Amino acid sequence: MLGKLLKHDMRAQMRVILPVTICVMISAILCTGALRLAFVLSDIAAEPEGFAAVLSTIFMSWVVLFVILNVFILLVYPTIALISIVVHFYRNLYTDEGYLTFTLPVKTRSILTSKFISGMIWQLVSYVVLIALGAFILIFGTSPEHIVNLSGIRSFFDVVGMILGEYGWLAFTYLISLLAGSFYGIAALYLAVTIGCVVAKKHRVLASIGVYYVINMIMSTMMSVVSFIIVAVATAMNESAALYVSSIVSAAFSIVFTVAALLITVYMMKNKLNLS
């Protein structure tokens, strides 16, 4: 049954995320094109005299604006994906659609698990797309002389190689903590929406947002206090250990909070559900 829930959740979320992703991809391609255009224009503008030089200077500012806009779109894209994931969660469970979802012959925890896994998958997809498109722009749009910024790529791999060589495990641990953090992000949003919908009869969206801020405040306060203590202790022992320790602590926190958030969410769905 979980598989079927996953299938339907993934499909429903894809209906929004796929068109958005395609738009972002187009935006990235346009951005790269604009950058290349900017290089051409700046060459023209550099010429000492000529009407073309003046024109190209004017065009240049528009092109730069366009590039900035596209970069902004790219940066905002993962947030848009996340919002659409949460909106699907809200709509499928706490509006009229909830009458169908909660009467399916599946365990309540399966419903939440499916939403969590599908949310995570799409969120990761959005990060991967972001990185891939960012790389695309950097590779093909940042070298005035060549189409492919080979020297840039070379330097990048040099840096990566160095980091992995000296700080390999640290980088790995840091990535894990980021991943755990995004797990927690989704679980916290789901919990906030659930609490908001259970507690408030009207203005449930506002209530959910409010609950989310409260949860976040509590969590980040707790995390800061604990990691401060632990890092202070660790630094006293061994300097480089401090970085490791803070990554591990934040990863552990995220995992614990995620599990707690999911458990509380299931409890509320089972016992406190009251669809309008």
Place this chain on the structure above:
Amino acid sequence: MNAYNESASIPILTANMLTKSYGSAPVLNCVNLTLPAGRIIGLLGPNGSGKTTLIKLAAGLLTPTSGEILVCGRAPDEVTRGLVSYLPERTYLSPSMRVSETLDYFADFYADFDRVRAVDMMSRLGIDDSVRLRTLSKGTKEKLQLILVMSRNARLYLLDEPIGGVDPAAREYILSTIISNYASDSTVLISTHLISDIEAVLDEFLFLRNGGIVMQSTVDDARERYGMSVDALFREVYRC
């Protein structure tokens, strides 16, 4: 108790001292009830008498404040949800779904769903299965939901106000569809405040008032004992 026990002696729906309150006011107050298999039963009462709450409790959408409710002897859980086919008062299908996707959805999750029957009923209504639900009229959407719910071979059908706010021709269609599709030996619980339309369809009825059952009887017994139709009886009982 094993919910798949085919013994006819297990009542389909049982309530023992079932109470549901929001805050201090109880919407259902110490309700005791036993519904046998193979009947069409009317849950009758004015708005606010607790009909929808009772149905939601049986469907597993609400948890009792105290007391218990059992479907085929089992507290509501994912197993009982597979035994119950629930039609709420509202449209619970996503408007962006296509008709064919709703069929897929029901076929995916409900082993007792008879897709052939559903498709047949839909085509007789002239519903094109490639269109999205938001393009259908409200009446057609309601009939679509009814078709999906009644195409399941469930043990208990919970229909919450299926004929309210619907024109007479649609009402006839809805009643015909209910009668010709419910699995035999299954129980259909219909909640409504429109009694005269539904009286001929019922085996039994329950009068609900202020969260309690004030009368439970077969239609024949009531007519014999009180010498009037259930509709007239209702007006008597609920006279302000």
Place this chain on the structure above:
Amino acid sequence: MDWHIDGSEALYLQLAADLRHAIICGALAAGSRIPSVRELASDARVNPNTMQRALSELEREGLVITHGTSGKFVTDESGALDGARQRELLSLALDFKSRAEALGFTVGEAAEYVLRHAAAERTEQI
């Protein structure tokens, strides 16, 4: 099928009367198969148990016969059908008699009136 249901008498008796009428008039042909209880109930928008009781009533009268598992059939015995037709006419006649008497006519006057006007109608048609 036409169904006439009102609150006046027991539902199954009214349904039986409608079925009887359909059989007598030939709408449900002699010897033909009757639709299933469920289909009839759905058509009339009544509870299948009630429809079953109506059919049992007609089986009691010999108008409907159950052939094992193949279903229910209208009898093809002309005796049973004639009997039913006559009983129907009798009940019509008695009803007519009591109504005519309520209007102040005697049975003889009322009967003569019927014959006279039936003849007149026939001559009009010719």
